[in-house]
Amino acid sequence: MNYTNSDVPSGKCSVCVLGQFCLPVGISPSDIAKIDTLVKERVHLQKGESLYRHGDPLSAVYSIRFGTLKTEYGLEDGRQQVIGFHLPGEILGLDGIGDGSYQSEAIALEESEVCIIRYEAFEDLARQIPELQKQFHRILSRELTQDQRHLLSLGSLRAEERLASFLLNLSQRLAARGYLNNEFDLRMSRVEIGSYLGIQIETVSRMLSRFAESGLIQIKQRHIKLIDVDGLYQLAGIQNPERTVQIKPCVS
Amino acid sequence: MNYTNSDVPSGKCSVCVLGQFCLPVGISPSDIAKIDTLVKERVHLQKGESLYRHGDPLSAVYSIRFGTLKTEYGLEDGRQQVIGFHLPGEILGLDGIGDGSYQSEAIALEESEVCIIRYEAFEDLARQIPELQKQFHRILSRELTQDQRHLLSLGSLRAEERLASFLLNLSQRLAARGYLNNEFDLRMSRVEIGSYLGIQIETVSRMLSRFAESGLIQIKQRHIKLIDVDGLYQLAGIQNPERTVQIKPCVS
DNA sequence: CGTCTTGTTGAGCGCGATCAATGACGGTGG
DNA sequence: CCACCGTCATTGATCGCGCTCAACAAGACG
Numbered sequence A, B: 001m002n003y004t005n006s007d008v009p010s011g012k013c014s015v016c017v018l019g020q021f022c023l024p025v026g027i028s029p030s031d032i033a034k035i036d037t038l039v040k041e042r043v044h045l046q047k048g049e050s051l052y053r054h055g056d057p058l059s060a061v062y063s064i065r066f067g068t069l070k071t072e073y074g075l076e077d078g079r080q081q082v083i084g085f086h087l088p089g090e091i092l093g094l095d096g097i098g099d100g101s102y103q104s105e106a107i108a109l110e111e112s113e114v115c116i117i118r119y120e121a122f123e124d125l126a127r128q129i130p131e132l133q134k135q136f137h138r139i140l141s142r143e144l145t146q147d148q149r150h151l152l153s154l155g156s157l158r159a160e161e162r163l164a165s166f167l168l169n170l171s172q173r174l175a176a177r178g179y180l181n182n183e184f185d186l187r188m189s190r191v192e193i194g195s196y197l198g199i200q201i202e203t204v205s206r207m208l209s210r211f212a213e214s215g216l217i218q219i220k221q222r223h224i225k226l227i228d229v230d231g232l233y234q235l236a237g238i239q240n241p242e243r244t245v246q247i248k249p250c251v252s
Numbered sequence C: 001c002g003t004c005t006t007g008t009t010g011a012g013c014g015c016g017a018t019c020a021a022t023g024a025c026g027g028t029g030g
Numbered sequence D: 001c002c003a004c005c006g007t008c009a010t011t012g013a014t015c016g017c018g019c020t021c022a023a024c025a026a027g028a029c030g
Helices: A028-037 A120-130 A129-157 A160-175 A190-197 A201-213 A229-236 A241-251 B029-038 B119-128 B128-155 B159-176 B191-195 B201-212 B228-238 B240-252
Strands: A003-005 A042-045 A050-052 A060-066 A069-075 A080-086 A104-107 A112-118 A183-186 A218-221 A225-227 B004-005 B042-046 B050-052 B058-068 B067-076 B080-086 B105-108 B112-118 B184-185 B216-219 B222-226
Touching: A028 A120, A042 B058, A042 B067, A050 B184, A060 A120, A069 A190, A069 B128, A080 A190, A080 B128, A112 A120, A120 A129, A120 B058, A129 A160, A129 A229, A129 B067, A129 B080, A129 B128, A129 B191, A160 A183, A160 A190, A160 A201, A160 A229, A183 B042, A190 A201, A190 B128, A201 A218, A229 B004, A241 B128, B029 B128, B058 B119, B067 B191, B080 B119, B080 B128, B080 B191, B105 B228, B119 B128, B128 B159, B159 B184, B159 B191, B159 B228, B191 B201, B201 B216
Parallel strands: none
Antiparallel strands: A003 A042, A042 A112, A050 A104, A060 A112, A069 A080, A069 A104, A183 A225, A218 A225, B004 B042, B042 B112, B050 B105, B058 B112, B067 B080, B067 B105, B184 B222, B216 B222
16 A cells, blocks of 8 residues: 655645536535645555554545545354455445444456545534535445445346346446446456355356447446447336437327 | 424524434534524424425434434436435435435424534534534544445345335334334334335235244234244354353453 | 335246366476 | 567356246334
8 A cells, every 4th residue: 555645736625627517516616625624635546455444443534536446244154255446536434434444355357556635634624514414424325325236236147147237336326427427347356246246156147248248338348338228228227218218298 | 384483492403302312422412502592493293294305405414302304315217215214313315415415305204303403503503513523524434334334235145134124224223222222113104114125015014924933023003013033043154242241251 | 914125035047156176377497 | 570478358158156037934013
């Protein structure tokens, strides 16, 4: 783990391109300057490095500047469950607030960098800036919703449907960040996808091949291209939200 | 749904026996008095009634005074996943904060009563009482941890293990509230347990019968008695936390 | 008492797990 | 540069846990 204490412009929230997805949503420039004083340090992680481990005392929460991380939750017997994959602008370490120590482990899937948000100081600042408090609550709440969708997937969907909704969820989140969303690289291995979806890697592989055969996607190793997005939505058991938006104006 | 606007003593947080599990943890009596002015209304629910539905605009979060509720998350095609079972002192409706409308539906499993916590006013108060803010964040964070355990269960455990850890989790939460924790009534149907655990009701039934045969539990309809708690922990793939506590002093 | 809902138990099947072999890269050293 | 190796992914063959379908039992309720 490589700590960087940086006062260069790119280290400040006020000029960070992720402002619209990260903590500073809906906050006035003068208040963002206050956040700048709070978020001064960053951590640089190589692929495979841990940001925090289960049981580490909570001192900070983290926002991803670039890169991808996974969080996983382990059993005494060694079995591990991947809980989430995390993209730039997302906040990590929130499960440490409850009991003062992280419950999961966060590991970089590629070279990544995260901003350190000292938690004590952050809570103080959130009390001073109502919009910051609101945004933090929104982030926590959306994290809950994301986990609930994940629970629905593991509890009620078949392997095929889980994989389809996983790909679509990833695509949506990439799109929200302005990345190319119908063609991207999977930063996680088949093992990690399988763990996340509660299925075996052979099943992941087979389903991806089947999707490709059906003309829903193209896949070469970890590079994936979504061809028939509507078809994927149909498979996932949910409607394409973009379609819903397109149709609404016509009926109302 | 039956609204009650009550100024009787029992309606106040300051005298509520749930204070130690609910919002007012770690808050001074004078500050609890402020919470009293916020939490004046309650809702009385009959079995089967909804507290809120998916899409309802968020106006409040709720704390359970008595009774049990389930939250579930639905798919367009009708499939539903039970996300959680909720006991007195727990906060409901947190998934509505993210986008201003509830993402799940909360339904009473028995006659229940919840306190209405107007959300706007609550956020204001949380800014004035640092300990209230801290406690709220702890509650949100623990909710995340609970969901993560649930994900581990659905993603990595076999049916038998899921059921064992479900029973133990319920038992722990009942114990924390001072209820009898080795003998209690399941407030939820087999269908609801099955949905929660991502297995079919026949499997729930069979596993319970098997547990009873093995002498781990006694069960008659919805009344359950845990006989061999350590055995259940072993089945669930986790260690009995009470044992860990007992052993620790010896080795250190 | 019959009816309806909820839970239990049995029999057979199928989805996805498991075991196994092969293929595709990427890195490393000769 | 290619040969070698380790890791990761794909594909096939077989197995088994849990699903599905079905019949029956036990309460709950009018």
